[in-house]
Structures are given as structure tokens and as C-alpha cells.
Amino acid sequence: MRLVVSGGGTGGHIYPALAFMKTVREADPNAEFLYIGTEKGLEKSIVGKENIPFETIEISGFKRKLSPDNVKTAIQFLRGVRRSKALLKRFRPDIVVGTGGYVCGPVVYAAHRLGIPTMIHEQNSVPGLTNKFLSRYVDKIAISFAQSARYFPEEKTVLTGNPRATEVLGFDGKKGLEKLGLAPDKKTVLIFAGSRGARPINEAVLQALPRFAEKDYQILYVTGEVHFEAVYQHYAAAGGPKNVFVKPFLHEMQEILSGVDLVVSRAGATTIAEITSLGLPAILIPSPYVTNNHQEKNAMMLQEKGAARVILERELDGGKLAEEIDKILFDENRLEEMKKASKSLGIGDAARRMYRLAEEMVRSASGKKKS
Numbered sequence: 001m002r003l004v005v006s007g008g009g010t011g012g013h014i015y016p017a018l019a020f021m022k023t024v025r026e027a028d029p030n031a032e033f034l035y036i037g038t039e040k041g042l043e044k045s046i047v048g049k050e051n052i053p054f055e056t057i058e059i060s061g062f063k064r065k066l067s068p069d070n071v072k073t074a075i076q077f078l079r080g081v082r083r084s085k086a087l088l089k090r091f092r093p094d095i096v097v098g099t100g101g102y103v104c105g106p107v108v109y110a111a112h113r114l115g116i117p118t119m120i121h122e123q124n125s126v127p128g129l130t131n132k133f134l135s136r137y138v139d140k141i142a143i144s145f146a147q148s149a150r151y152f153p154e155e156k157t158v159l160t161g162n163p164r165a166t167e168v169l170g171f172d173g174k175k176g177l178e179k180l181g182l183a184p185d186k187k188t189v190l191i192f193a194g195s196r197g198a199r200p201i202n203e204a205v206l207q208a209l210p211r212f213a214e215k216d217y218q219i220l221y222v223t224g225e226v227h228f229e230a231v232y233q234h235y236a237a238a239g240g241p242k243n244v245f246v247k248p249f250l251h252e253m254q255e256i257l258s259g260v261d262l263v264v265s266r267a268g269a270t271t272i273a274e275i276t277s278l279g280l281p282a283i284l285i286p287s288p289y290v291t292n293n294h295q296e297k298n299a300m301m302l303q304e305k306g307a308a309r310v311i312l313e314r315e316l317d318g319g320k321l322a323e324e325i326d327k328i329l330f331d332e333n334r335l336e337e338m339k340k341a342s343k344s345l346g347i348g349d350a351a352r353r354m355y356r357l358a359e360e361m362v363r364s365a366s367g368k369k370k371s
């Protein structure tokens with residue numbers, strides 16, 4: 001299979017793309033890949049580590065409100081379509097898959113114009129602008145939650161789950177923890193805030209440091225690259241508690257997740273797919289700064305099923321965070337119930353479902369060409 005994948009901006013769009021490519025590679029060792037992203041998004045550094053050919057186009061997002069910037073974006077979009085067409089003609093993919101974020105708009109649209117089979121993957125329960133736009137043109141729409149089917153044409157839409165849910169399975173998380181210098185046999189709480197980190201969560205963790213320092217569990221705390229230095233200074237000034245391990249970003253998240261007892265995080269769709277695939281209990285602090293407040297909807301869905309406890313950002317402070325962690329971590333019955341509820345929401349074979357769909361599309365397109 002010759003596959004072009006495009007998606008980016010934040011990790012939530014990039015990791016599903018990489019997980020999907022990994023599954024394609026396992027099924028078809030001769031598969032060839034091209035990733036189309038932007039210079040500015042996180043994809044440049046994340047995909048860069050994976051030895052996958054990477055090309056860029058320039059694009060920014062449309063504003064939801066009327067704005068002169070939208071004219072600039074429209075021109076950029078058309079240029080992006082032209083450049084994408086050139087890249088696609090050179091690479092000659094069997095299929096083009098978009099995993100969300102502005103960048104996949106021109107790429108997938110260009111593929112459609114060239115008559116190449118196209119699929120988009122939607123990670124969220126409420127679709128983003130780019131996928132809404134592309135849904136009119138693409139051949140198939142792979143969704144992660146049954147609830148999002150209503151936003152898309154029925155005949156094209158298939159529930160696959162999020163391929164990243166498959167990628168996090170099968171690791172020895174305790175070994176992952178050891179690699180990072182943590183004790184494998186201690187209770188462990190992982191705290192992170194999406195792929196970029198979040199100041200309010202960092203502030204709450206810093207406030208809670210003196211309380212954490214007295215605990216006999218350990219905390220793996222990921223600040224987000226841009227926040228790391230400032231946070232580390234505070235951490236050091238607070239005496240650098242030995243049971244709190246501070247990192248800017250985890251490139252090996254899939255090797256770590258199954259080794260932790262509780263996750264504290266934002267409620268981005270890809271994080272949720274990972275947590276539920278592994279059946280991890282979570283405290284979710286949804287970002288209030290996202291379109292349609294969709295993270296709160298994601299988080300509430302987990303809370304209603306008993307898989308997570310939600311703390312709204314406006315209610316968050318260090319005391320509350322430490323208290324909620326203790327309440328869950330030291331209540332074995334609650335932990336077990338949360339694990340079960342979380343696992344029941346996961347789709348562990350998502351990547352294979354998506355691969356089967358892509359394979360069928362490629363086969364049927366090549367059948368059409370021959371006949």
C-alpha cells in the first residue's frame with residue numbers, strides 16, 4: 001500500500017496517524033509512506049523521530065467568525081491544494097488519510113480532486129472544522145465515538161475507534177517506568193495536560209508539591225515542553241520532592257501508560273482513547289478553551305460511566321487535586337470499579353478496524369481501474 005497521511009497541530013491528531021501507519025507497516029511490510037504536515041505543528045518533531053518521509057505545506061486555520069484573516073487563509077488553502085497536488089502526483093498514493101487539524105484540509109481535498117481514495121479519521125465526539133468541511137468530499141469517515149455519526153453522511157461513516165488505542169496495548173509499563181528512573185513497584189500517578197501542557201494544571205501541581213512530598217506514592221509529572229523550565233525552577237525551589245519526577249514531554253507515552261495506577265489529565269480525545277483502551281482510572285480536568293467545550297463533554301461521558309472523576313478548571317487548586325488523588329488511589333474498590341468502567345469504553349482493535357477499511361477501499365478502487 002502506498003499511503004499518504006496528513007494531520008497535525010497537536011499530538012491528538014498526530015499519534016493516531018502514526019499508530020495507523022504502524023499497523024499498515026505490520027500488515028504490509030512493503031508499504032510506503034509519506035506524511036504531509038506543517039513546519040510549525042508538533043508533527044515536525046514527533047514524526048521526525050519516526051523515520052517517515054515528511055513534507056510540509058503552509059496553512060493556518062479559518063476563524064469561526066468573519067475576519068479579514070480568513071481571506072489570507074483562503075489564499076493559503078488554495079496554494080496548499082496546489083502544492084499537495086504536486087506532492088501527491090509525485091508520490092502516487094493508493095489512498096490518502098487525514099487525521100484532523102488544519103493541515104489535512106488542502107491535502108485530502110487535493111486527493112479528492114485527483115480521484116485518489118480518501119478517508120478522514122475523527123477523534124472527537126464533536127467534529128472539528130476541517131473534518132466537517134472534508135466530510136462532503138471524502139469516500140470514508142472513520143469515527144471514534146458512536147455519538148459523532150450524526151454529524152456525518154451515514155453511508156460513508158464507520159465506527160473504528162482511535163488507532164492510538166491499539167498502539168498503547170501490549171507494553172510492560174513497569175519497565176517503561178524503570179527506564180525513566182521510577183520505582184516499578186510503587187503506586188504511580190501520571191499527570192500530564194494534553195500534548196502541549198497547560199499552565200493552570202501546572203500551577204495546581206506546584207501548589208500541591210508540599211503535600212505530594214509526604215506521600216508514599218510517586219508522581220510522574222509532564223509539564224509540556226514550553227512550560228518545563230519555569231516549572232522546574234519552582235519545583236527545585238520547593239526542595240524537589242524525590243517522589244515527584246518532572247519531565248517536559250514523554251515521547252514514550254505508550255510504554256509508560258500501562259504501568260501507572262491513576263492518570264490525571266486533560267480530556268483530549270486521543271488521551272481518552274488511550275485511557276479507556278487500557279482501562280485506566282482517571283481524574284480529568286477538561287480544557288475549557290476548546291471548540292464547543294468538547295473536552296468537558298468527553299470527560300463527563302467518562303464520569304457518567306464511572307470511569308473518571310471530573311474536576312472543572314475553575315474548581316481546580318493544589319488542595320483539591322491532592323485530595324482527589326488520595327480519595328481514588330487509596331480506595332481499592334473504587335479503583336477496581338473505575339478500571340472496569342474505563343475498559344468497557346475502550347476500542348482496543350481500532351487500528352486494525354481502520355486498516356481493514358483502508359484496504360477494502362484500495363482494493364475496490366484498483367478493481368474499478370481494472371474493469
Ligand SMILES: CC(=O)N[C@H]1[C@@H](OP(=O)(O)OP(=O)(O)OC[C@H]2O[C@@H](n3ccc(=O)[nH]c3=O)[C@H](O)[C@@H]2O)O[C@H](CO)[C@@H](O)[C@@H]1O
Pocket residue numbers: 010011012013015100123124164192193194195196222248249250251252253254266267268269270271272274287290295
Ligand atoms: C487544545 C486542543 O485543541 N486540544 C485538542 C487536541 O488535544 P491534544 O493533542 O492536546 O490532546 P489529546 O489528548 O487528544 O492527545 C494528546 C496525545 O499526546 C500524547 N502525549 C501527551 C503528552 C506527552 O508528554 N506525550 C505524549 O505522547 C498523549 O499520549 C496523546 O496521544 O486534539 C484533540 C483531538 O482532536 C482534541 O480532543 C483536543 O481537545
